[in-house]
Amino acid sequence: MKKQLSKCFLFLFMLVAFLISVYPLVWVIIQSLKTETEFLQSIWTLPSKLNFENYAIAWNQAGISIYFTNSVIVTVVTTIVNLVFVTCAGYAFAKLKFPGKSFFYYMIIFNLLIPTAIILLPMFTMINKIHLVNTLPALVFPYFQGFAPLGLIICRSYFEDLPDELMEAGRLDGCGNLQVFVKIMLPLSKPIVATMAILSSMQVWNEYLWALTSITDQAKYTLSVGIALYNKKTETVGYTPVFAALSISALVIVIIYLLLQKNFVKSIAAGAVKG
Secondary structure (H helix, E strand, O other): HHHHHHHHHHHHHHHHHHHHHHHHHHHHHHHOOHHHHHHHHHOOOOOOOOOOOHHHHHHHHHHHHHHHHHHHHHHHHHHHHHHHHHHHHHHHHHHHHOOOOEEEEEEHHHHHOOOOOHHHHHHHHHHHHOOOOOOOOOHHHHHHHHHHHHHHHHHHHHHHHOOHHHHHHHHHHHOOOOHHHHHHOOOOHHHHHHHHHHHHHHHHOOHHHHHHHOOOOHHHHHHHHHHHHHOOOHHOOOOOOHHHHHHHHHHOOOOOOOOHHHHHHHHHHHHHHOO
């Protein structure tokens, strides 16, 4: 009886947590499907019919298509850079021996303690000196610097749990360190790679402050900055197209997670077992 009550309580708790976390997104999507009149009448009612015209207005008239394309480019390129460099660094710090290993590792991790606002001006000065201001590459490398410490912690911990016997077996077959990493370690790391891809994509897709600072040309704005700019035009374009733009931005991350969720869950389960 106690076990059944505890299961019921756990189920109710998880249900409430689910509703609290999902409700804001559902509410935004509902508002995006209303007419402007329905939204102004009440924000709590359902739309009388599904109005997808708001998405067309946001996509075409507001320039969301341009901002969306810029965000996709930056997110894809940054995620690839993150995965390549962080997985290589995680493998090196977990399995290889070299001078200053601990020093370099903790220097990278130390970046987690530095608030973004403090390094905003130095980063802008550096980007300005190499003439990358107002370009999409100006976003990629700072985003990599922001993700590297967390990604390195996750990746290093995962590689440390893989048995050293796998490396030794590969070396007996004549593989060097790079071949061991590419042919043996990397195929076993798909769950953690998927996890880092989700985390990196979320960080880059939703980032606002640095994109606003380093980009002044509206044609090169990312989606987060573009929506913020669009939000200031509610008096002329209305509220519901803005909600449509927000829905587009949010649904992209949801789709990425759904595509990678199997490997994401595997990485969580593996961490629980090994921990």
